[in-house]
Structure formats: C-alpha cells, structure tokens
Amino acid sequence: MDDMDDLQDLKARRAAVLLAHNYQPDEVQDAADHVGDSFELSLLASRTEAEVIVFCGVHFMAEAAVLLSPEKVVLLPDLEAGCPLAESATPADVRSLRAAHPGAAVVSYVNTTAAVKAESDVCVTSANAVEVVSALPQDEIIFLPDANLGRHIAERTGKRVITTGGHCPAHRAVTVKDVERARAETPGAVVMVHPEVPPEVAARADLVLGTGGMVRQARERPAKEFVIGTEAGMLYRLRKENPGKSFHLLSPALWCPDMKKTTLDKVTEALRDLSPRVVVPPEVAGPARRALERMLELTGGGS
Numbered sequence: 001m002d003d004m005d006d007l008q009d010l011k012a013r014r015a016a017v018l019l020a021h022n023y024q025p026d027e028v029q030d031a032a033d034h035v036g037d038s039f040e041l042s043l044l045a046s047r048t049e050a051e052v053i054v055f056c057g058v059h060f061m062a063e064a065a066v067l068l069s070p071e072k073v074v075l076l077p078d079l080e081a082g083c084p085l086a087e088s089a090t091p092a093d094v095r096s097l098r099a100a101h102p103g104a105a106v107v108s109y110v111n112t113t114a115a116v117k118a119e120s121d122v123c124v125t126s127a128n129a130v131e132v133v134s135a136l137p138q139d140e141i142i143f144l145p146d147a148n149l150g151r152h153i154a155e156r157t158g159k160r161v162i163t164t165g166g167h168c169p170a171h172r173a174v175t176v177k178d179v180e181r182a183r184a185e186t187p188g189a190v191v192m193v194h195p196e197v198p199p200e201v202a203a204r205a206d207l208v209l210g211t212g213g214m215v216r217q218a219r220e221r222p223a224k225e226f227v228i229g230t231e232a233g234m235l236y237r238l239r240k241e242n243p244g245k246s247f248h249l250l251s252p253a254l255w256c257p258d259m260k261k262t263t264l265d266k267v268t269e270a271l272r273d274l275s276p277r278v279v280v281p282p283e284v285a286g287p288a289r290r291a292l293e294r295m296l297e298l299t300g301g302g303s
C-alpha cells in the first residue's frame with residue numbers, strides 16, 4: 001500500500017474530509033476533496049457530513065472552519081503554519097482604534113485571528129470586501145489588517161478607511177517592474193492580481209481579484225494567456241483546470257513559506273492521531289462567529 005492509499009484509507013475510517021487552500025503544494029491539492037479559497041472552504045466545512053476536517057492551509061483558516069462548524073474536529077496538519085498578516089493585528093489594536101474613532105465600523109479581513117474577529121462588527125473576504133463595506137451605514141471604517149486591501153476598499157467605496165498597516169509579505173513584494181516585464185514578455189496576456197499587492201501594481205493590472213475570482217476569469221475568458229499576481233500555488237490549479245491555456249507567475253516573490261508547511265506525511269499523521277486539533281474558546285467563538293454571520297447577511301450568503 002502506498003502513502004496515498006494509507007491516507008485515503010485513514011480518511012475513510014475517520015469519516016474525514018480533506019480541504020486544501022489554493023496556495024497549498026501540488027500533491028496536497030491532488031489529495032484533497034476540495035480546493036478553494038479560505039472562506040469557500042470554511043463554508044464547505046460547515047455543510048459537510050464529515051466528522052473530521054483536515055484543513056490544509058494556515059491557522060486562521062482552520063479557526064474560521066471551527067467557528068462555522070463548532071461541533072466538528074478541525075485538524076491543521078502543521079500547527080506552525082501561521083499567517084504573518086493575520087498575526088500582525090491584535091484585539092488590543094482593535095480596542096484602541098475603536099476608542100480613537102468611536103463612530104467607525106470595525107471590519108476585519110478573514111485573514112485575522114478569531115480573537116480579532118471577536119472584536120469586529122463584520123468580516124470580509126477579498127472577494128466581497130467592497131460589497132460589504134458599501135452596505136454598511138458608516139462612512140468611517142476601521143479595516144484590519146491589510147493596508148493594500150484597505151486602500152482598494154477606500155478607492156472603490158469612497159469611504160474613509162483607517163488600517164493597522166499590515167501586509168502579506170509575499171504579495172507586498174510585487175513591483176511595477178514585474179508588471180512591465182510581464183507586459184513585455186507576454187503581450188496580450190490578461191494580468192490578474194490579488195488586492196493584497198501594492199496599489200501601484202494593482203493600478204497597472206487588468207483585473208484585481210481574490211483567488212476564487214481568478215479561477216472564474218481563467219475559465220470564462222476567451223484569452224489563452226494569463227499572468228497571475230498571487231501566491232505561486234494558484235498556478236497549479238489554474239493549469240490543471242484549463243489545459244489549453246498558459247499561466248505565468250507575475251513575480252518569484254509570490255511564495256508563502258507557511259502555505260508550504262503542509263506535507264502528505266503530516267496530513268496522514270494528523271488523521272492517524274486526530275492531532276493537532278484547532279480549538280477556539282467559547283467566549284471568543286461566539287462574537288467571532290457573529291462577525292462572520294453578519295458578512296453572510298450582507299452578501300446574501302457567500303463570498
């Protein structure tokens with residue numbers, strides 16, 4: 001029996017589902033039952049019949065799955081897989097910004113810890129941030145933690161957006177030169193970037209989208225060539241789903257070491273030991289879940 005048989009066998013015995021983020025290593029995506037963005041996967045987690053969820057991603061994503069599926073066992077194959085962006089904002093940051101801007105709505109990106117979500121009025125994903133913020137009655141918004149996404153929201157909604165100044169190290173490293181090089185090397189290609197890239201890069205792209213939007217655009221657009229400005233793992237899925245099209249990475253800096261901490265061995269061990277398990281204390285889980293549910297109400301149910 002090879003490793004994959006071991007894993008599939010364990011998965012069946014544990015009544016488990018394997019969810020992998022779009023940025024996960026190729027072999028983890030291949031082994032997964034579903035591949036998607038963090039919020040799509042959390043919604044899938046809440047709807048599955050499976051008793052055990054193996055979340056192949058980073059810590060805040062597994063926490064979001066726990067919030068939406070509190071009765072299930074959620075495993076993160078490597079507990080060290082964190083997100084520097086999510087970890088850059090703390091509940092104390094939210095409290096001090098609220099005190100300084102008492103009339104503002106607190107909007108937290110899904111890339112935050114459960115403790116930060118618990119202090120927030122509503123959550124957003126990169127796909128629905130503009131829609132959710134537009135629907136809020138407040139004109140002043142405290143948005144955390146990503147400064148580039150905050151700027152994108154301010155431009156699209158016309159609202160005053162205050163951020164904590166966080167960045168994703170991978171997306172932040174993309175430059176205007178990368179776009180110029182891509183335009184010169186692949187004339188006519190559609191350049192799609194994630195809103196976590198710097199605003200001067202986003203301004204030169206054809207489309208600014210979350211990963212779910214990139215998947216749809218790659219499938220539906222007649223174009224045959226795309227330049228992708230998000231984490232490198234995304235290209236594996238795009239190439240697999242669109243064999244007649246070509247995809248180029250905008251910059252080699254688009255690499256997240258935390259996303260690459262998952263291995264099939266760690267997935268197998270997690271299923272065998274039912275560990276490491278991610279838990280969220282009830283006093284945090286209640287208010288954090290309300291912030292996620294408010295997002296669902298404002299968007300009609302999904303991202």
Ligand code: SF4
Binds near residue numbers: 111258
């Ligand atoms: S790609 Fe950036 S935002 Fe995503 S998990 Fe890695 S550090 Fe966090």
